[in-house]
Amino acid sequence: MDKLSEMNREVCTAMNFRNLSYMIKQGFVSMWKNRMMSFASVGSVTAALLILGVILLLILNINNIATVTQNQFDEVVVYLEEDVDQSDTERIGDAINEFDGILSVIYQSKEQALEIMKQNLGENGYLLEGLEEENPLPNSYVIQLKDLKYADDVVMRLEGLTGVEDIRYLKDVLDQLMTIANTVRLGGFIIIGFLILISIFIISNTIKLTVAARKREINIMKYVGATNGFIRGPFVVEGMLLGLIGAVISIAVVYFGYKYLFTVLNEELYVLFTVYLVPYYKIFQDITIIFVSIGVGIGVIGSVLSIRKFLKV
């Protein structure tokens, strides 16, 4: 008798492999039997992951914009009013030089500004041709700060100068971006947490149907000495399949949706905008890993919860 149980232990590993393919087949069979509930399960996982996808893309892009514009944060640009004359312009420049924390102040005429913009556009520079006559760009001072910490102070004092039309100050933008990013992240994670809980609940109820249909079998298995892991196996596989299908659908939607958006923006807006966007081909791997682990995780937790009650024999 003991020889038999020893032998059983040895063959357990060999069994597992065949069991797995059997369990996956069973998983599909019971998914089909409860197809309405399975549909709801996959739907809820997909919904949670899609919203996660949108939030991830927003955060990724905001971070990307922050990185791309990083070296411009210690720069403050002062646009001068149209009617400021030569001597006033020089007076403003001198005044700025007196401020604390200034590394350099460089005057940029409207002609220079147009030239720089043309260069930035590269081969699309022809777009700006003809603008020389009626140059819409203002004259400006480009101020380099010694350190970002002087920025608020300098900007405050610049606002006190006459003849200043506008101040472009990227730390402002950065702060705003970060505020937006934090809000998106916080709000997003609350919504996602909530959706994940709902998905777990729906999946566990779906699998409960299968479990209930096999109550008798589980009871007998317990008395004959099947381990809890063995009994859980097929149900966990069913939960994993539901989660996995949801993950695959949402990966496809997020990836192709973003690819489409990226391409359209690229074509419509040329390079002006898309340097700030994370390229779609860079997100595929991360999205896949995140979505599959969350989808499968939801499935496993949902199924383990659904069968807990029936294992107490």
Added chain:
Amino acid sequence: MIEFVNVTKVYDNEVRALSNINISIDKGEFVFLVGPSGAGKSTLIKLLLKETEPSAGRLFFNNKDITKVRNRGVPTIRRKIGMVFQDFRLLPKKTVYENVAFAMRIIGAPNKEIRRQVPIILSMVGLSKKANSYPNQLSGGEQQRVSIARALVNNPSLIIADEPTGNLDPDTAWEIMKLLKEINNRGTTILMATHASEIVNSMKRRVIAVKNGQVIRDEQRGVYGDEF
């Protein structure tokens, strides 16, 4: 092989199902467990199967203290015990053969071993011809034979039967008893809870009588008695 030492079981609802039970059963014995309804017979069996924990006392099985065994240890114990129930507990959508093979499959026995062992056990209980029938095509006695075959197929050292003849007419009940006697003659210990006084009286085996959660009588070649 089985030893209850000062075992007490109080359920969560404060029902005192067993008080201070001391029982010792040797390998190869055939033991009847008798007593009125609610005496604590099934509770005693549940303790052995680790379905429920004793409130006090110690429990030994095969010379091992199983009082504290939990989780992963439980299947190991159950694989050495074959369980037979009053209501048979067969799977209606599986054939006789598959019902018996099922018990081997779920403990991971290889197919070759299953194909060898199941027919041997089926012929032992006299059901070789019914291997491909479904439970609803069988009589009560035949269904109970299938459940005995399932209990036997993994070569347990102990068979526990909780009122195995409770759903059967007297003649069929006797057939089942003959089968259990035969299994016992091959060396398997048998513990059987029952209300069937005639069977107990004519088998002349050890009888443990419980009442109100206490052992009131424990005799070799005992009788059902009239205390209850």
